[in-house]
Amino acid sequence: MKSLHKLILVLCLPALLLAPACTKNFEDINTDKNKSGEASGVPEYNFSRALLEYTGNSDYSYETWRVNIIYCAMMMQQLSNVSWYAGDKYLQNEGWAASYFERAYPDQIKYITDVVRVTKDNPFQANLYNISRIAKVMIFHRLTDIYGDIPYSEAGKGYSDRNFTPKYDAQQDIYLDMLKELDEAAKALDATKPLPGPGDLIYNKGGSQNGTQIVASWRKLAYSLMLRLSMRLTKRDEAAAKTWAEKAYDGGLFASNEDNAFIIHDATGGRTTVNRVSNILSGEWNAINTPGEASISKTFMDFLKNNNDPRLQYIAVVPASNSEVPADQLGMPNGYDTNGSSSPTDISKAPGYPGDLKKYSVLNKNVLLRLNGPSFLITYAQTELLLAEAAKRGWDVGANAATHYNNGVRAAMKQLAQYSATAAISDADIQAYLTAHPYTDADGYNQINTQYWAASLLDWYESWANWRRSGYPQLTPVNYVGNATGGKIPRRMLYPSTELASNPTNYQEAITRQGTNALTTPVWWDKQ
Missing domain, CATH: 1.25.40.390 (Serine Threonine Protein Phosphatase 5, Tetratricopeptide repeat)
Structure with missing residues (x-):
C-alpha cells in the first residue's frame, strides 16, 4: 500500500510543479488560435x-x-x-x-x-x-x-x-x-x-x-x-x-459631380451585390415589365413634358412601342386600380386612358436601371439646391439663390451621364432649359425644392423627407x-x-x- 502511495505521489509531482504556470497562462492556452473572433x-x-x-x-x-x-x-x-x-x-x-x-x-x-x-x-x-x-x-x-x-x-x-x-x-x-x-x-x-x-x-x-x-x-x-x-x-x-x-x-x-x-x-x-432598385424594377423582379406595377406617375411626367425637360429622353420609355421619344411618353395617374369597369377607380376610368397599360411610360432600364449601375447617396446637385434655399433665406453661403439654383439644375442634368455615357445632356440644352425657366425669387422655395424632387429620382427616401420638410412640390393627394x-x-x-x-x-x-x-x-x- 505504501508503494502505491509513493507511485501516485511521483506521478502527480510534475503536474503540481506545473500548476502555477498553467494557471497563469490559462486563458491564452485555452484559446483556439485558429478560430476567428473580433480581435482577428x-x-x-x-x-x-x-x-x-x-x-x-x-x-x-x-x-x-x-x-x-x-x-x-x-x-x-x-x-x-x-x-x-x-x-x-x-x-x-x-x-x-x-x-x-x-x-x-x-x-x-x-x-x-x-x-x-x-x-x-x-x-x-x-x-x-x-x-x-x-x-x-x-x-x-x-x-x-x-x-x-x-x-x-x-x-x-x-x-x-x-x-x-x-x-x-x-x-x-x-x-x-x-x-x-x-x-x-x-x-x-x-x-x-x-x-x-x-x-x-x-x-x-x-x-x-x-x-x-x-x-x-x-x-x-x-x-x-x-x-x-x-x-x-x-x-x-x-x-x-x-x-x-x-x-x-x-x-x-461638393464642388462638382466628380464629388458625388x-x-x-x-x-x-x-x-447581395447588384443594384437593388434596378433588380426590383428591371431585373429579377422586373416590375416595370408588369403592366401598371411601376409606371411613371402622371405628376412626374407632366413636370418633365410641360417644361420640355431634356432629361425626359433618357428617363422614360413606352413599353408598348419601346419608344424613347419625349412626345410619346404618357404618365399614369396615382390612385387607380384594376377592379373592373364597375369600379369608379378602375384605371379605364382615368382621363386620357390609352386603352393599354403598356402605353404608360416606365423608367428607362438601359440608363437608370442597370444591374451594375450606381446607387447615389448624396450629390452635388442636391447640395447646390439646398444652398439655393439657404441663400434665399438670407444665410451666408457664398453665391446668391439664383446661382446655386442654376448650378443645381445643371448638375442634376449632367448627373445622368454617371448612370450611362449615352445619357449625356449638352451644355446648350441645359442652358436653353434654364433660360426658358429662370429662377424667380418670388417662387423660389417651390422652384428649388421641386428641382430637388426631380434630382433625387430613385432615392425616394430623400424625396419624401425633403417634401415633408419643405412642402414642395405641391402634390395633390389621392x-x-x-x-x-x-x-x-x-x-x-x-x-x-x-x-x-x-x-x-x-x-x-x-x-x-x-x-x-x-x-x-x-x-x-x-x-x-
Missing part, C-alpha cells in the same frame, strides 16, 4: 458591408422594395401603381412600413457600430474610425427620418454590451449628436495616416485613389451631409439650421377608398409590432413622446 477580424469588411447594406443589398428582406419603392416612390408621385403597392393609395401594411427598421438594425447598424467601436482607440485605424463615424451618421440619418425617435445611443450594442433593449432617443437629440459627429470626424481626418483600401466602396473604388483625394472627398461628404441635416431643422429651429448650414459651407462642400457619393454595383453577385390616412400623404413609417413585445418600456416611452405609431404622425423636425 477585419473592420474594413464590416465597413464595406454596412455601406452595401445601406443601398439595400440584404438577401433576407426587401426593405428597399417595400419602403423606397412601394411606399416612397408612389407617395412622391414619381411612380404609379394600379395593383398592390400600398404607397400609391396610402394603405397601411405594417410589415412593409416596418421593414426598414427591422432590417437596418441587424444589418447596417450592427456592422457600422462594430467598426466604430473596434477602431476608436486604434491610432493606426484613426481614418477608418472617422470615416465610419460619417457613414454611421448617413445610415442613422435615413432611419430617423423614416421613423422619428429610434434607438441611437444604445443601438448596435447587443453583442458588445449585451444590451438587447436599447432606449429610443428623441429625434432632436439624435440630430444634434449627428451634426456634432460630422464636424468632429471631418476635422480629424488625416491624409498622412493609413486609409481604408478598396473596402471604401464610395471613394476608393478599386483601391486606386491616393490618401489626399480620399480624405478630401470624405470631408466634403461630411459637410454636404451636414448641410442636408441642417436644412431638416428649418421648420423647428431656423436659427440652429442657419448656424449649421453656414458651418457646413465653411467646411467645404455613390456606390457602383456588381451585376454578377446576385441580390383619397382612395379604405386608405389609412384620410386622404393625406403619410408623414412617417411604422415601428414593428415586435418592438412592443421585445422592448416595451422604451417603445412606449417613444410613443408617449412622439405620438401614435401611425402613418399620419409627423416626426420631430416635421412638426409645425
Whole structure:
C-alpha cells in the first residue's frame, strides 16, 4: 500500500510543479488560435458591408422594395401603381412600413457600430474610425427620418454590451449628436495616416485613389451631409439650421459631380451585390415589365413634358412601342386600380386612358436601371439646391439663390451621364432649359425644392423627407377608398409590432413622446 502511495505521489509531482504556470497562462492556452473572433477580424469588411447594406443589398428582406419603392416612390408621385403597392393609395401594411427598421438594425447598424467601436482607440485605424463615424451618421440619418425617435445611443450594442433593449432617443437629440459627429470626424481626418483600401466602396473604388483625394472627398461628404441635416431643422429651429448650414459651407462642400457619393454595383453577385432598385424594377423582379406595377406617375411626367425637360429622353420609355421619344411618353395617374369597369377607380376610368397599360411610360432600364449601375447617396446637385434655399433665406453661403439654383439644375442634368455615357445632356440644352425657366425669387422655395424632387429620382427616401420638410412640390393627394390616412400623404413609417413585445418600456416611452405609431404622425423636425 505504501508503494502505491509513493507511485501516485511521483506521478502527480510534475503536474503540481506545473500548476502555477498553467494557471497563469490559462486563458491564452485555452484559446483556439485558429478560430476567428473580433480581435482577428477585419473592420474594413464590416465597413464595406454596412455601406452595401445601406443601398439595400440584404438577401433576407426587401426593405428597399417595400419602403423606397412601394411606399416612397408612389407617395412622391414619381411612380404609379394600379395593383398592390400600398404607397400609391396610402394603405397601411405594417410589415412593409416596418421593414426598414427591422432590417437596418441587424444589418447596417450592427456592422457600422462594430467598426466604430473596434477602431476608436486604434491610432493606426484613426481614418477608418472617422470615416465610419460619417457613414454611421448617413445610415442613422435615413432611419430617423423614416421613423422619428429610434434607438441611437444604445443601438448596435447587443453583442458588445449585451444590451438587447436599447432606449429610443428623441429625434432632436439624435440630430444634434449627428451634426456634432460630422464636424468632429471631418476635422480629424488625416491624409498622412493609413486609409481604408478598396473596402471604401464610395471613394476608393478599386483601391486606386491616393490618401489626399480620399480624405478630401470624405470631408466634403461630411459637410454636404451636414448641410442636408441642417436644412431638416428649418421648420423647428431656423436659427440652429442657419448656424449649421453656414458651418457646413465653411467646411467645404461638393464642388462638382466628380464629388458625388455613390456606390457602383456588381451585376454578377446576385441580390447581395447588384443594384437593388434596378433588380426590383428591371431585373429579377422586373416590375416595370408588369403592366401598371411601376409606371411613371402622371405628376412626374407632366413636370418633365410641360417644361420640355431634356432629361425626359433618357428617363422614360413606352413599353408598348419601346419608344424613347419625349412626345410619346404618357404618365399614369396615382390612385387607380384594376377592379373592373364597375369600379369608379378602375384605371379605364382615368382621363386620357390609352386603352393599354403598356402605353404608360416606365423608367428607362438601359440608363437608370442597370444591374451594375450606381446607387447615389448624396450629390452635388442636391447640395447646390439646398444652398439655393439657404441663400434665399438670407444665410451666408457664398453665391446668391439664383446661382446655386442654376448650378443645381445643371448638375442634376449632367448627373445622368454617371448612370450611362449615352445619357449625356449638352451644355446648350441645359442652358436653353434654364433660360426658358429662370429662377424667380418670388417662387423660389417651390422652384428649388421641386428641382430637388426631380434630382433625387430613385432615392425616394430623400424625396419624401425633403417634401415633408419643405412642402414642395405641391402634390395633390389621392383619397382612395379604405386608405389609412384620410386622404393625406403619410408623414412617417411604422415601428414593428415586435418592438412592443421585445422592448416595451422604451417603445412606449417613444410613443408617449412622439405620438401614435401611425402613418399620419409627423416626426420631430416635421412638426409645425
